Amino acid sequence: MRTGYGVETVRAAERELMAALPDGALMRRAAAGLAAACAGLLGRVYGARVVLLVGSGDNGGDALYAGARLARRGAGVTAVLLSPERTHEGGLAALRAASGRTVVAPGAVVEGTAEPLGALIARADLVVDGIVGIGGTGGLRPAAVELADAVREAGVPLVAVDLPSGVDAGTGEVTGAAVDAAATVTFGAYKPGLLVDPAREHAGAVRLIDIGLGPHLPPVPDVEALQHADVAALLPRPTAETDKYRRGVVGVVAGSARYPGAAVLAVAGALRSGAGAVRYVGPGGDAVIARFPETLVSEGPPQHAGRVQSWAIGPGLGDEPASRRAVEEVLAHDVPVLVDADGLRLMDVGTVRARTAPTLLTPHAGEASALLGVAREEVEAGRLAAVRDLAAHTGATVLLKGSTTLIAAPPGGSAAQASPVRVNATGTSRLATAGSGDVLTGLAGGLLATGLTARDAASVAAYVHGLAGRLAPDPPSATDVADALPRAWQDVLRAG
Template sequence: MRTGYGVETVRAAERALMARLPEGALMQRAAAGLAAACTHLLGRTYGTRVVLLVGSGDNGGDALYAGARLARRGAGVTAVLLAPERAHPGGLAALRAAGGRTTTAPGAVVEGAAEPVTGLIARADLVVDGIVGIGGKGGLRPAAVELADAVHEAGVPVVAVDLPSGVNADTGEVPGAAVRATATVTFGAYKPGLLIDPARELASAVRLVDIGLGPHLPDRPDVEALQHADVARLLPRPQAESDKYRRGVVGVVAGSARYPGAAVLAVAGALRSGAGAVRYVGPGGDAVIARFPETLVSEGPPGHAGRVQAWAVGPGLGDEPAARRAVAEVLAGDVPVLVDADGLRLMDIDAVRARRAPTLLTPHAGEAAALLGVAREEVEAGRLAAVRELAERTGATVLLKGSTTLVAAPPADSDGAPPVRVNATGTGWLATAGSGDVLTGLAGGLLAAGLSARDAASAAAHVHGLAGRFAADPPTAMDVAAALTAAWQDVMTPDR
């Protein structure tokens, strides 16, 4: 499992560790890891050209010390100092002692060479972004923007120090101009912004360098990202004495005369969820039976369909009064309920808050914005804050769909809410009609199999994202559903 910690938590851990180490030892550890990552990306060091973009503070110091290591190995290293009077003095001295050069502004000429910085960047083999550290807020300042633009135009690979400059380490927000990295080298712990879009996209591949913070970090992170092994422990496995009812029966309330396909797709996901049986309720019964004859079909209402261990309700319901009644009836029950799509518009939030059984809401950004009463752009820019607020307002677990799917549970005790879970197995190909309906059925089936709302949402997002990768390009939603089996098997394979 990958765990992410906020800036203040990381800084407290760094202070605790530095108190036990010789002065400067922690920065040297970070610089050694950064230099090694740069060497790996370059393929060789001797004869290469490296440009350091150096701001004030320790982030710039890491870049300078790493640059000194590269210079001693034969690289031509030049540091562009955005605030020369505040550049890390030890790092600056080390770079110069190793033969590195410096300049102070995008339009200046490099000392000892009649060449502007923009030309130097254009000829570089690698740029190291040490402009702003993890405490940076807001977008880049004009001088830094000019440098970032020059790097982007030159198409030079960029290694970001700890995180790309201009992104918010705590939230993943990108409030203005920011550096787009080829790779990011982060120290001691992942920061939430490295795992959450839109910042995650700018960070690209992230390498964690262990500098010894582990014993000084709290047990509870701010965010966590499940890996294959974590999800494998969550997915249900039938026992020798299992029957279809013990494995869980999931009820699916989806589809309408206008959208019968939503019923088929939600059932497709549910049938591949590990639940023992699927009961379908709604007007799409003929379409469902034609595709999946193993489904138990009822015209409704949900209360007449038979016993279930969980309900998944919402995809393609439309606006008919019967649909609203079905959502209300399901929410009034005492089993776990997943609400998606049209169900999110039709549900009574007070009824959701009053429930004792687990509730899982699965909105995309637009649906989350409607529930929160804000613009969609606000949710997309601040996904972490949005998913936390929606979970707290509704008292439900919330799966916020997107390029990085987030899962937030409401506060359960005085310790507050558990860490937000981040899933990044998805692909842009999942942005296709009906893909979310498949996810609804899959997550609903995991609820019926006995997983908590948080675990069902996390495992479903992970497997669904993998299925999107395994499906043919470009996939349809039914291709994604068909690939769920391969994705499930991939997660359950021990050597993965």
């Protein structure tokens, strides 16, 4: 499992560790890891041309010390100093002792030559971004923007030190210009901004360097990202004594005369969730039976469908009065309930907050913005804050769909307060196709029926759904994604 910690938590851990180490030892550890990562990207260090973009903080010091190591191995290293009067003195001395060169800010020429800075960047084999550290806020300053543009225009690969300059390490927000990295070398712990969009889009491939922070970090991170082994441990597995009812029965309320496909797709996801049976309620029964004859179909209402261990409601319901009544009925059941799509518009938030059984909401950014009463752009720009706010507002577990799918449990009670936001690592733009979310609804609802908590059901569903999107044929439809779920499930189990 990948775990991410906020800026102040990381800084506190660094202070504790530095107090137990010789002066400068922690920076040298970081620089050694950074230099090794750069060498790996270069392939051949001797004769390579490396440009360091150096700001005034410790990130600039990391870059300078790493540059000195590369220079001693025969690379031609030039440091561009954006704040020469505040450049890390020890790092700068180390680079110069290793025969590295310097230039002050954009527009100047390289020390000891007549070469313009733009030409130097264009000839580089690698650029290292040490402009701003994890405490930086807001976008890049104009001089840094000029450098970032020059790198982008030249097409030179860039390695970010700890995180790309211009992104918010703690929230994943990007409020102005930011560096686009091919790779990011981060130290000690992942930061939320390296896992959460839109900042994640700027980070490229992320490599974590162990500098010894582990014992000084708290046991509960701010965010976490499950991996194959974590998901495999959560997947429901029947035993010799298990029958279809012990595996769990999920009720699906989806579709309408106008959108019968939503019913079919939600049932497709539910049937591949590990639940023992699927009860479908709604007007799409004929379409569902034609595609999945194993489904238990009822025209409704939900309270007459038979016993279930969870409900999944919402996709394709439309605005009919019967749909609103169905949402009210389902939320009145004392079993876990997943609400998606039209169900999110039709539900009463007060009713959700008053429920004692778990509730899982699965909005996209537009639906989340309507529930929170804010602009969609605000949700998309600050996804981490939005998912936390929505969980607190509704008292439900929230799966916020999007380029980074996030899962947050509601606050209240020591266990919930200790739950970090989960970040799904398998998401792909291939899932941006009509009906894909309906498949996710059925899958997560079925996992609720198997006995998983709302948080775990949402996390496992998002993970397996994302893998299915990657495994489906290109270009995938929602039906292709549903059909790929068994392959994704087996892929997880093999790795776990």
